[in-house]
Amino acid sequence: MDVNYWNEFAHEYDDHVIDAFTYGRSKTVGQQVKRFAAPDKDVADFGCGPGKMLPYLSEKFRTVYGYDFSDKLLEAAHKRCEGLKNVHIAQADLSQPVDHLPMVDLAVSLNAVLMPDPELRMNFLRGMASRIKSGGHLVLNVPSVESLLYSYFRETEWWRRMGNSPKEAEAMVDASYITQPQQVAQGVLIRGTHPTKHYLREELMVLARDEMGLEVLDVLKMEYDWKTEMEDDVPDWMGEPYPWDWIMVAKKP
Ligand SMILES: C[S@@+](CC[C@H](N)C(=O)[O-])C[C@H]1O[C@@H](n2cnc3c(N)ncnc32)[C@H](O)[C@@H]1O
Helix, strand or coil: CCCHHHHHHHHHHHHHHHHHHHHHHHHHHHHHHHHCCCCEEEEEEEECCCCCCCHHHHHCCEEEEEEEECCHHHHHHHHHCCCCCEEEEEEECCCCCCCCCCCCCEEEEEEECCCHHHHHHCCCCHHHHHHHEEEEEEEEEEEEHHHHHHHHHHHHHHHHCCCHHHHHHHHCCCCCHHCCCCCCCHHHECCEEEEEECCHHHHHHHHHHHHCCEEEEEEEEECHHHHHCCCCCCCCCCCCCCHHHEEEEEECC
């Protein structure tokens, strides 16, 4: 998923992407961001895409920076933020050095650190952490390995409740395609059509501590409704626990 992918995808982004800020149950992203908001604080959205969260940040912070490498998605972000004087949108490849970007009190990143390449991914994570002021915070949203497997468990149960034997139901849920190109150990799994990095809860905690120099405050579930995960009409019994992304909240010492 390089810059060309996101540029080509930009015109259908709002129709096809279930973004965490808009679709998360209980508005978890907004709630976590609000914990650290104040009129004398600055925030940056790393990988802001079409900027769905920027107007919300604009109401709650002194200055808002939105960064992304896709010029097409940034066009949409500019449109969305027309007239918002405290929002500054800039094109940046966040897998490259980011020393030129201003320091902020809060860094937010929603489903942007998804690249399979470990070097690009670590550059993004370390660079983002380097832009947080001492005493500042990070709210990071990423896909969950656990949730993806759990969704297949629920789908199997669905087939069983439709009258299939447990063996038949398991055979109907063949998810072997998600493990191409064989990077299961790395949490790189096919989502839609593209290899996408997914994270384990404990992996996030280690990354924050050992790679980003942050102190983890919380790793929370950011739940979605089942209808965002499954294409068909979801039966009523399929309620809690819902599928989720991870939200890690961390502090720069
Ligand atoms: C799934 S979208 C999420 C966008 C937005 N945060 C949201 O929740 O709607 C992933 C975003 O990360 C951006 N992105 C991926 N790699 C990037 C990089 N190396 N530098 C800057 N932006 C990047 C993409 O352009 C895209 O806008």
